[in-house]
Amino acid sequence: MKSNLSDICEYRKGKIDVSTLTQENYISTENMLPNKCGITLAATLPTVPQTQEYIIGDVLVSNIRPYFKKIWKATMKGGCSNDVLVFKAKKGIDQDFLYYLLADDAFFDYSMATSKGTKMPRGDKSSIMQYQVPVFDMTTQKRIAGILRAIDDKIALSNKINDNLSKQIRTLCNAWLIEYAPFGYECPDYWELTPLSSIARFIGGYSYKGEELQESTIAMATIKNFERKGGFKLDGYKELVPSGKLKPEHHAALFDTLVAHTDLTQNADVIGNAEPVLSLSGYEDIIFSMDLVKVLPNTPEISKFLVAAMLQTQQFKSHCLGYVNGTTVLHLSKKALPEYSLMLPNDLSLLKPLDEAVTSMYKQMAQNIDENKTLANLRDGLLPRLMSGELDVSDLNF
Numbered sequence: 001m002k003s004n005l006s007d008i009c010e011y012r013k014g015k016i017d018v019s020t021l022t023q024e025n026y027i028s029t030e031n032m033l034p035n036k037c038g039i040t041l042a043a044t045l046p047t048v049p050q051t052q053e054y055i056i057g058d059v060l061v062s063n064i065r066p067y068f069k070k071i072w073k074a075t076m077k078g079g080c081s082n083d084v085l086v087f088k089a090k091k092g093i094d095q096d097f098l099y100y101l102l103a104d105d106a107f108f109d110y111s112m113a114t115s116k117g118t119k120m121p122r123g124d125k126s127s128i129m130q131y132q133v134p135v136f137d138m139t140t141q142k143r144i145a146g147i148l149r150a151i152d153d154k155i156a157l158s159n160k161i162n163d164n165l166s167k168q169i170r171t172l173c174n175a176w177l178i179e180y181a182p183f184g185y186e187c188p189d190y191w192e193l194t195p196l197s198s199i200a201r202f203i204g205g206y207s208y209k210g211e212e213l214q215e216s217t218i219a220m221a222t223i224k225n226f227e228r229k230g231g232f233k234l235d236g237y238k239e240l241v242p243s244g245k246l247k248p249e250h251h252a253a254l255f256d257t258l259v260a261h262t263d264l265t266q267n268a269d270v271i272g273n274a275e276p277v278l279s280l281s282g283y284e285d286i287i288f289s290m291d292l293v294k295v296l297p298n299t300p301e302i303s304k305f306l307v308a309a310m311l312q313t314q315q316f317k318s319h320c321l322g323y324v325n326g327t328t329v330l331h332l333s334k335k336a337l338p339e340y341s342l343m344l345p346n347d348l349s350l351l352k353p354l355d356e357a358v359t360s361m362y363k364q365m366a367q368n369i370d371e372n373k374t375l376a377n378l379r380d381g382l383l384p385r386l387m388s389g390e391l392d393v394s395d396l397n398f
Contacts, residue, residue: 017050026079051082063083162369223291
């Protein structure tokens with residue numbers, strides 16, 4: 001048995017004063033993350049006096065380019081732009097169940113099929129409410145949502161662990177390379193200010209022509225799939241990669257560091273517009289385009305993990321601020337990386353304890369990311385089968 005989406009939820013209509021909002025609780029399509037990854041901090045607040053409100057438990061869905069699958073279940077009260085739809089569950093409908101109904105790929109496919117516009121398709125609000133949804137009693141709703149929520153809770157826990165590991169890496173690097181904490185006093189004479197260019201090399205990405213592109217199992221990392229939290233979002237897409245002659249240096253291996261050099265406005269929330277990102281997991285071999293630069297160590301005493309860690313400090317981000325140019329489209333000068341300097345010992349082997357520590361943490365982060373991908377695939381595979389009733393949940397309790 002099925003009914004219209006309008007039978008189980010409605011659009012929230014209330015307004016909220018923008019003066020009461022912050023970057024944490026203002027949501028726009030720009031700070032909603034694709035592929036059901038939630039939200040991040042807003043870059044700016046709207047200039048209008050009031051905007052659409054949402055409350056805890058509401059389901060927010062970006063109505064611009066539905067194929068990006070931007071969705072979030074509100075954990076706080078706040079406001080959002082008019083390009084974000086706010087769904088309010090009706091009486092007798094579990095909020096988590098509503099979230100998973102709307103997180104189903106089938107909903108985004110329907111929203112895209114009934115959208116208006118070509119270059120920037122926008123979901124049709126009336127058509128969306130005619131989307132066909134299954135009818136379940138409250139007990140079944142909670143059981144279905146409980147199965148899926150358990151998976152998402154595990155993913156969220158791994159993400160928190162990785163955030164903590166990232167903070168530990170930054171703390172260690174600040175202590176060793178900036179504050180000289182291991183010594184407890186002023187940096188000794190055998191440590192000196194060293195340019196990054198003396199310990200690392202910089203490799204530009206592949207400059208391809210449109211006619212070279214073809215479908216392939218090898219994905220290409222570009223500024224467009226540059227992730228705010230590190231890595232590249234290549235899953236779920238048929239990637240187009242160059243078919244022409246590629247050199248080995250145009251490939252990035254697991255744990256290589258890639259830094260954005262152009263079109264930095266794509267990542268307006270990134271401090272300094274130049275956050276280095278790591279190909280931490282899942283891609284043994286990817287191609288990276290000319291808007292990214294690979295940074296690799298050129299000395300055996302320093303691993304690629306330590307190079308990555310050196311670029312995760314606030315000092316590096318602040319350094320990059322002086323190398324950003326452009327107006328509409330921001331670019332990071334090619335001099336930013338080689339001219340970045342930090343304190344290092346003359347004998348680089350003294351960095352071995354630091355290197356070993358960050359290597360261990362990055363590998364743990366990679367393992368967590370791999371596990372999350374497996375869990376996300378499991379969730380996305382279970383979701384339509386649960387919603388269709390193919391899987392019986394009558395004997396499950398959550």
